[in-house]
Amino acid sequence: MSESLVIVGNGMAAARLVDELAKVALGRYAIAVIGDEPRLAYNRVLLSSVLAGETASHEIELRPANWWRDRGVTLKYGSAVEEIDVGRRELKIANEESVDFSRLVLATGSSPLRLNVPGVDLAGVNTFRDSRDVDLLLTLAAAKKRVVVVGGGLLGLEAAYGLAKA
Ligand SMILES: Cc1cc2nc3c(=O)[nH]c(=O)nc-3n(C[C@H](O)[C@H](O)[C@H](O)COP(=O)(O)OP(=O)(O)OC[C@H]3O[C@@H](n4cnc5c(N)ncnc54)[C@H](O)[C@@H]3O)c2cc1C
Known part of the structure; x- marks a missing residue:
């Protein structure tokens, strides 16, 4: 029987790891990917382009659903892992469901x-990290006349560019 490998996080590293494992050890592990974002893994770097309206959100998906299926991967997205018991090799998802693992990747x-x-927790104060943030920022841009970006690094500048375009 194949070992169970659970990957927590349905981001860019998870997609790459599954890709590599499928090349060198297809069938060795029964793989499950558990991620709290409610969608398939996507190219986070392209969120700036989604915010700027230059790319549609569905276009940044790294792999389609059948790619994961073809590699025998069980996908659980929209599920946050809240507890890991390394001794019992078991983790808990927010809705109390337990998942066993023989190997675990964070x-x-x-x-x-x-x-x-x-005031940092007030409504209207947002971060720029995932696609939910982009949806919120686009809603803000549509409703407000003035948005202030705090942080003038690469992401701050890309956020300002996207918001200005929106
Ligand atoms: C707008 C933007 C532009 C960027 N541009 C660049 C760039 O030009 N060049 C560059 O090199 N890097 C860039 N980055 C950084 C790059 O996106 C990250 O380094 C990369 O996404 C990291 O990949 P990862 O798989 O480690 O993590 P992520 O892609 O962040 O994936 C981790 C996933 O795990 C999930 N997760 C976290 N905790 C839990 C939990 N308890 N249970 C379940 N799931 C959980 C998270 O929600 C997330 O979906 C950019 C980032 C952003 C936000």
């Missing part, structure tokens, strides 16, 4: 730094 990426100032 491919959970990173979260944006939020400013440590009062």
Whole structure:
């Protein structure tokens, strides 16, 4: 029987890892990918282009659903992993479902730094990291006359460009 390999995080690293495993060890593992974003893995780098209206959101998907199916991967997206018990080789998803694993890969990426100032949790203060953020920013851009971008690095500039276009 093949070992069970669970990858937490349905991002760019997970897609690449499955691609490599399928090339060198197809069938060795029963693979499951569990991610909290409610969609197939996508190219995060292209979110700036989605925000700017230059690319449609569905066009940035890294692989179509049948690509994952053809590699025998079970996909659970829209599911946050909340607990990992390494001793029992078991993890828990937000809705209390448990998943067993013999091997576990954490491919959970990173979260944006939020400013440590009062008001940072108010409605209308958003980060720019995932496609839910892009939807929120586009809603903001449509409803508000003025948007301020804090952070003038690559992502700040791309956010400002996208928001200006929107
Ligand atoms: C707008 C933008 C533009 C960028 N441009 C560039 C660029 O030009 N060049 C470059 O090199 N890099 C760029 N980056 C950075 C690049 O996108 C990241 O380095 C890359 O996505 C990291 O891949 P990853 O798979 O490690 O993580 P991610 O792609 O972040 O995937 C991790 C996934 O794990 C999920 N996750 C986290 N915790 C849990 C949990 N408990 N349970 C379930 N799922 C969980 C996350 O929601 C996420 O979907 C950009 C990033 C952004 C946001």
